[in-house]
Amino acid sequence: MTPGARISAAIEILNTMADGVPAEQALTRWARGSRYAGSKDRAAVRDHVFDVLRQRRLAAHLGAGETGRALMIGVLRAQGVDLGPLFNGQGHAPLPLSEDEATVADARSDPAVLWNLPDWIIPLFQASLGARADTVAQALQSRAPISVRVNTAQASVANVAQALAEAGIETRANDLCETALTVTAGERKLRNSDSYLHGDVELQDAASQAVVAALPAGTRMLDYCAGGGGKALAMAARRDVSVFAHDIDPRRMIDLPARAERAGATVKQLETDALEGAAPYDVVLCDAPCSGSGSWRRSPEGKWTFTASRLEELTHIQDKILDHAATLTAETGALAYATCSVLQSENEDRAAAFVARNSGWKQVFSQRFEVDSQGDGFFTAHFKRV
Structure with missing residues (x-):
């Protein structure tokens, strides 16, 4: 595929997404119907689509519209790309720019466009990150390491x-x-x-690795919200440790046995009903469901579909997870909480709320990891019984 043809493919996918089709599904549909596209072509088209998702508001402003074509024009302008050779109508390239499309919009200075975030999220970023809000919002617009x-x-x-x-x-x-x-x-x-x-x-993201590395020693460790099991595998790399993995939806752990075998590791998967029977655990890590705001550059569609009601729902889920995990932790053990979120309401506020609800516990450690060239945005806190 020529560079122009890749742009046309990205425009097609973005238009499919405008009909409510999720990004991954739209990309898969296009790939299945475009057998001529090689692996490099598919990767390049995917990069174009995700570049738009990371900078959708700026792309819409610079492209003067919300269509796939306008968004691609806008994001390429933001990247300083010469549009002429790509929009020339030759082969499978998009048609040349119209007179209106060739007019470049004035620069915008409002945070909604410059930060490429939904309006309702901006006050939360400012309250959670203070002077770092702009830096983090800008970092989320680049490709992740x-x-x-x-x-x-x-x-x-x-x-x-x-x-x-x-x-x-x-x-x-x-x-x-x-x-x-x-x-x-x-x-x-x-x-x-x-x-x-x-x-x-x-x-595995480096900040995610650091969350596990910060865990205290223990011979029995539980990854309470294991998902694909990356943190459980990191735990299992320690010497003389028994690692258990649990997820409320066991289907998320379907690849864990094969990954553990490849790593020469032993991770015992537990259904929810089996958690208490295997307890107590010296260390329980709750990598809780969250907004994912610290990793939105990897999954940028998430910031446009995330809602205030979902945030409220998640904070209740996070509280319930911590309360249950506390009952599984050994008397002298450590309970750890983590999110890949930059929002205070999911991080420091949840840690403080847990201690306020549970007078027998105290917070003994906390750390934030910034969104930067090293890794994603993460938060973690440790608790021990008083």
């Missing part, structure tokens, strides 16, 4: 970095966590590399 966790139960960070380099995958050390390497080139070779196939590395 790709990081791997080195499985130190099998290999050293230095040896893995060298093996990846020999496979054409360049990495750099990540300051957030000793086990983290950020991929700087060759990321599409990663899943076929020996390091990945042999379980020496797992794709």
Whole structure:
């Protein structure tokens, strides 16, 4: 596909999404109907679509519209791309710009456009982040770094970095966590590399790794909201530890057995009814369902579909998870809470509310991880019994 044809494909997908089709579904539909598109073409088209989602309000302003074509014009303008060679009508490229489309809109200074956030979220960003709100909002508009966790139960960070380099995958050390390497080139070779196939590395955000690294020692550790099981696998890389994984929807953990086998790890999955029978646990980590606002650059559609009512619902869910997890924690154990959110209402407020409801507990640790070139935005807090 030519660069112009890739733009046309992205426009088609964005128009499909305008009819209410989620981004991933729209991308899958297009790929199935476009067998001629190679892996590089599909990746490039996907990047175009996600660039629009990260900067939708700015794209709509600079493109003077909400259609797929207008949004692509706007986001390419924001990137400083010369539109002429791409919009020339040749082959499968979009038609040339009309006179109106060729007129560039004035720059905007309001936060809604510059921060590319829904109006209702902006006050929450300001209240939660203070002077850092602008920096975080801007960071969420860029592509996220790709990081791997080195499985130190099998290999050293230095040896893995060298093996990846020999496979054409360049990495750099990540300051957030000793086990983290950020991929700087060759990321599409990663899943076929020996390091990945042999379980020496797992794709995992560096801040997510740091959340696990900050957990205190314990011989019995529970990943209460395991999802795909990335944090459970990170726990299992520790020596002399028994790791348990639970999720309210066990289907989310469907790939965990294969991932654990590849990593040479043992993770016992527990249904909800089996949690208490296996308790107590020395460490219980609750990576709770949240807005995902700290990782919106990876899933940018989320910030446009997220609502105030959903935020309120999530805070109630987070409270219930902490209260139940506390009953599973050993008398001298540690309860840990984490979100990939930057919102105070999901982070510090939930930690304070837990202590206020449970006088027998105290908070002993908390840390925020910023959205930056190292990793996603995360929050974590630890609690112990008084």
